[in-house]
Amino acid sequence: MTFSSPVDILPENHSWSVASPPSNPRLAMHHRLPRGFQPFLTWLTAQPAPGEVPQDRSPLRFVNVALLQTILGAALSVAALQFCPPLVVFGMALTTAGLGLFQVVVFHHCSHGTVFRDRETNMQVGRLVSAILLFKHFDHYKHEHMLHHSNNKLLTEEDEFADFVFNTCRLEAGVDLAVLRRRVLLNLLSPVFHARFAFRRVRAAWGSHDAKHNVSGIAVWTAMALAAVATGHWLAFLLAWVAPVTVLLQAATVGRILCEHSFPEAELIAARGRDLTAHATGGVFPGMMPPAAPAISPRGALAWLGWWLNMLVVQVFVRLVVLVGDAPCHDYHHRKPASRRWTDYIHARHNDAEAGSNVFKADYKETWGLFRAVDATLASLSRLPPGTPL
Secondary structure, X not given: OOOOOOOOOOOOOOOOOOOOOOOOHHHHHHXXXXXXXXXXXXXXXXXXXXXXXXXXXXXXXXXXXXXXHHHHHHHHHHHHHHHOHHHHHHXXXXXXXXXXXXXXXXXXXXXXXXXXXXXXXXXXXXXXXXXXXXXXXXXXXXXHHHHHOOOOOOOOOOOHHHHHHHHHOOOOOOOOHHHHHHHHHHHHHOHHHHHHHHHHXXXXXXXXXXXXXXXXXXXXXXXXXXXXXXXXXXXXXXXXXXHHHHXXXXXXXXXXXXXXXXXXXXXXXXXXXXXXXXXXXXXXXXXXXXXXXXXXXXXXXXXXXXXXXXXXXXXXXXXXXXXXXXXXXXXXXXXXXXOHHHHHHHHHHHHHHHHOOOOOOOOOOEEEOHHHHHHHHHHHHHHOOOOOOO
16 A cells, blocks of 8 residues: 655645535545645545646556565464454455455556566466466456457457456346345355355366466465465464455455446447447546535534544545555556556546547546445446347
8 A cells, every 4th residue: 555646735725615616526635634634545536636746656566565465464364363363354354455456456467568578577477476366367368358458349248347247246237226236245245156256266267278377376275275284274374365365355356347347328339439448437436525514513523523434444445455556547547558657547547537538539437436336337237228239
C-alpha cells in the first residue's frame, strides 16, 4: 500500500460555504478536508485532487509491494495463531491483498509485456505466477486476454469476462435483478462454488500443455504441504496460505470482475462498433461523498464519524483486497491497453478523461462504490433479453 504524491495547496478562500458544491466525491474531499489527508485519499479513491503532479513509478514497485504484502500477511497469520488468534484475520486479508496484486497487476500486465523490459522476462514471470498461484497457464491466458481486448470478442462466448459471468458464476441474462443478487451472495458463501472455482483454477494451471510447468507447480505445493505436516504446522499452512490463495482470493475476484464491465443494450453489443469498449467499461472508485456540514455540531460530528468509519473500514478493505492496483481505472486500460503509463494509472486516466478522446465517441463513465458498481453490472445483465446472442 503506497500513497505518496505531491498535492497543491488548497485555495485561500477555502470554506464550508461553496456557491456550487462539488458533485464529484473526490473534489468534495479536496475542498472539505485538509491538505495532509489528500495523498491518502488519492490512493484510496484512485482519483487525484486538483493540481496533483503525476509521478513516474516503476512497474517493479508493484512487484515488490505484492511480495511484501504476501509475505508479511502470511507471517502475521502464523504469529497470530501463536499469540493472538483473532489477528489472523488481518494476516489473511493482507496476504489476499498481495495475491490480488500478483493477479491484477503483475500477471495481467506481464501479458501486455509492460512489467519488465524484455518479452522473455514477462513470459517467464507470468508462467511462474500462474504455476504457483493457480492461475490459467500464462500462454493460454495471454492469448485469451488479447481476445478480451477485441471489440469483436468482448462479451462473446470467447471472452474471459463473459465466461466468468456465465460459466463460473452461472448468472443469466434476463433474470430478475433480485435473483442475480441472491445468486452472487450464495456463490460467495457456498463451499460448492469455491470448490468448483478452485478445481477450474487447478485444472487450468496444472493441466496445461506444458508438462514442465505443471510439474513445477505441483512440486512447489507438495513441498509446502509436506513441510507443514512434518513440522505440525498444517493449520498455519491452511490459514496463512491455502485459504487466501483459494477462498479469499476467489471471493475478491468475484467482486472485482463483476464490476469491471457491464452489458450495454443488445443492439450495441450486436453492432460490435468501436465504442463497445467504452460503453461496456467504466471506472469504479472506492469512497463516498463527504458530509457537507462542518463537524462543529452533534449532527455534523456524527455524519463525519460515520463517513470516516466507512472510508477507513469498508473502503480501505475494498481498495486493499478487491480493487487492488489499477483495477479502479480498468476503463483506461481498455482504451489504452499497451500504455506504459499504467503505473501512474490515477493521473493517466484523469488526464485522458479531461483531454477527451478522438477515438471513442463515448466519454469516460464512473461509479463510486464497489457494491453499487456490482449492482449496476447485474442490473445491466438483468435488462438483456433472455438468450441474447453473445
